[in-house]
Structures are given as C-alpha cells and as structure tokens.
Amino acid sequence: MLYEKAPAKINLTLDVLHKRPDGFHEVEMIMTTVDLADRVWLRQTDDGRITIKVSERFVPNDRKNLAYQAAEILKKRYGVVKGVEITLDKKIPVAAGLAGGSSDAAAVLRGLNRLWNLGISADELAQIGSTIGSDVSFCVHGGTALATGRGEKIEHLKAPPNCWVILAKPSISVSTADIYRNLDLNSIAHPDTSAMISALKSGDYDKMCSSVGNVLESVTMRLYPQVVDLKEKMEKFGADAVLMSGSGPTVFGFVKNEYRVSRIYNGLKGFCSDVHAVRMLGERLNLD
Numbered sequence: 001m002l003y004e005k006a007p008a009k010i011n012l013t014l015d016v017l018h019k020r021p022d023g024f025h026e027v028e029m030i031m032t033t034v035d036l037a038d039r040v041w042l043r044q045t046d047d048g049r050i051t052i053k054v055s056e057r058f059v060p061n062d063r064k065n066l067a068y069q070a071a072e073i074l075k076k077r078y079g080v081v082k083g084v085e086i087t088l089d090k091k092i093p094v095a096a097g098l099a100g101g102s103s104d105a106a107a108v109l110r111g112l113n114r115l116w117n118l119g120i121s122a123d124e125l126a127q128i129g130s131t132i133g134s135d136v137s138f139c140v141h142g143g144t145a146l147a148t149g150r151g152e153k154i155e156h157l158k159a160p161p162n163c164w165v166i167l168a169k170p171s172i173s174v175s176t177a178d179i180y181r182n183l184d185l186n187s188i189a190h191p192d193t194s195a196m197i198s199a200l201k202s203g204d205y206d207k208m209c210s211s212v213g214n215v216l217e218s219v220t221m222r223l224y225p226q227v228v229d230l231k232e233k234m235e236k237f238g239a240d241a242v243l244m245s246g247s248g249p250t251v252f253g254f255v256k257n258e259y260r261v262s263r264i265y266n267g268l269k270g271f272c273s274d275v276h277a278v279r280m281l282g283e284r285l286n287l288d
C-alpha cells in the first residue's frame with residue numbers, strides 16, 4: 001500500500017489573455033499549494049482492474065473520476081498488466097476552485113510512477129497530466145508556479161512569504177466551463193502578474209497582498225452573490241487581502257497576525273460551514 005498527499009491550490013493571480021481556436025482560454029496565472037489535502041492510497045492488485053473507493057458521496061467512483069483517468073493513462077501507455085485499488089479520502093471541498101480532482105489525479109500519477117517503477121520524469125508526468133485537465137500539470141509538481149498556455153506550461157517560482165490563509169467556501173458548486181463561458185473578453189481588468197512575481201522574488205508580503213487579482217472573480221460574483229457577501233465579510237473581519245480562487249466559489253484571505261486568525265475563522269464559521277485556516281506549502285512536492 002502506497003500513500004500520497006494531494007494538496008489543494010489557490011490562484012494568487014489569474015489572467016485570461018484570449019480565447020483559443022480549441023475553445024480553451026490562454027491564461028497566465030500564479031498558483032501555490034496549501035496545506036489542505038486529500039489523502040490517496042494505492043494498492044496493487046492482480047486482477048488488472050482500476051477501482052476507486054471515495055469518501056465523498058458526490059464524487060464519482062468510476063472513470064469520470066480524474067484519479068481513475070490518471071491510472072488508466074499510465075496503465076495503457078506503459079502496458080502495465082497489474083491493477084490498482086485507489087482510495088480517496090476527500091478533505092478538499094469539491095467543485096470549489098481548489099483543484100481537488102486535479103490534485104488527486106496528480107497524486108495517482110506520482111504514486112503509480114513509484115508503485116509500478118515506471119521511472120517517468122516529473123516534467124513528463126506533468127505532460128501526461130495535462131491530457132487529463134488543465135490544472136493537473138501544476139498539481140504534479142506542486143509548490144508555487146506561473147502557469148501559462150491553457151494552464152499546463154509551468155515555470156517554478158519562489159515560495160510566498162509566510163502567512164496564514166483562511167479558505168471559505170459558500171455551499172454552492174460552480175462549473176469551471178460555465179464561468180469561462182460567461183467571461184466577457186472585452187471588459188477584463190487584468191491583474192499585474194509581473195508585480196506578483198516580483199513580490200514573490202523579494203518576499204514582500206504587502207506587495208503580494210496588493211498584487212492579487214483574478215479575472216474570473218467578477219464573473220462568478222455576478223452569477224453567485226454569496227461570493228460577494230463572503231468576500232466582504234472576510235475583508236470586514238480583517239484579512240489583509242481577499243480573493244476568489246480559480247473559478248470559485250472558494251474565497252481565500254491572507255492573514256499575517258496570528259491573533260487575527262481565530263477572530264476571522266470564528267466570525268466566518270458563524271454562517272459558513274466550510275472554513276479552513278491553513279498555511280501555504282510553498283515548496284515543490286518530492287517526486288522520489
């Protein structure tokens with residue numbers, strides 16, 4: 001039995017440059033992993049089958065599960081005759097903008113690379129991951145990175161300065177495809193990606209806070225006013241910077257002062273059941 005941790009990501013910036021002929025959007029986004037993680041166990045079996053057991057009722061336990069697709073791709077590509085039983089203990093909220101499914105898939109790629117002794121490099125594993133979903137490449141590496149293309153081109157960046165991250169998800173689920181579809185490319189207020197890169201380079205917390213930005217935020221907020229409400233509450237309770245992650249609806253806030261964390265956490269808990277206080281992991285995951 002082999003274990004892999006599958007951490008969630010947040011988007012410090014998310015910019016959309018244009019729509020591509022293949023229907024996807026050309027993006028430029030800075031992502032970082034946080035210490036809220038699904039737990040993934042892989043057990044080799046002799047029957048050649050891929051099976052999934054999952055703790056969360058609403059997550060598919062068949063080939064619709066991205067973790068299943070990850071195992072299937074490796075099995076086919078490398079002619080593996082063994083099977084695998086995948087057990088997913090979901091801690092990351094589902095359809096939240098935190099890449100839970102992508103991170104599970106990435107964890108299965110890393111784990112099966114070890115379990116089946118495939119000797120695939122991290123970059124190649126990330127390339128294989130990109131065929132499953134746009135966020136999977138980043139999740140294979142973890143850490144902090146600038147992602148371009150449709151999200152699959154990764155350039156590693158320095159870990160963000162140390163602080164707390166409060167995550168809060170309203171009890172709605174958001175479809176990523178829906179949000180991209182509703183984005184009006186003619187009225188985008190682009191975030192300053194280079195300012196964020198330089199904030200990370202110099203470890204400047206205040207500059208990191210003032211450089212967050214996500215062009216999908218206004219789209220999701222228009223469709224789901226609960227996100228506006230949550231963002232305003234987190235700002236009012238005293239977070240230093242507040243932003244929606246990915247296509248949402250999870251909102252995160254940076255907090256430097258420890259004494260403020262419990263105040264914000266408890267304040268939000270009063271009306272939102274899905275609240276977490278976590279740290280950014282910063283460094284890349286170990287692929288050995």
Ligand SMILES: C[C@@](CO)(OP(=O)(O)O)[C@H](O)COP(=O)(O)OP(=O)(O)OC[C@H]1O[C@@H](n2ccc(N)nc2=O)[C@H](O)[C@@H]1O
Nearest residue numbers: 023024025097098099133134135150176177180246247248
């Ligand atoms: C918005 C982001 C930001 O990190 O994350 P989430 O909110 O999903 O976590 C990503 O761009 C999402 O990545 P991911 O969830 O892997 O997307 P995919 O499965 O590849 O695509 C889902 C759908 O989103 C749209 N899509 C996705 C990526 C992209 N660059 N352009 C797009 O237009 C497409 O309509 C696609 O059919």
Ligand SMILES: Nc1ncnc2c1ncn2[C@@H]1O[C@H](COP(=O)(O)OP(=O)(O)O)[C@@H](O)[C@H]1O
Nearest residue numbers: 064065066094095096097098099100101102104
């Ligand atoms: N391993 C998985 N964990 C969660 N959701 C999954 C998984 N595999 C497939 N899905 C499907 O993907 C959808 C989006 O899930 P998720 O990855 O959690 O969200 P997001 O893309 O917003 O980060 C879910 O509604 C679910 O049906």
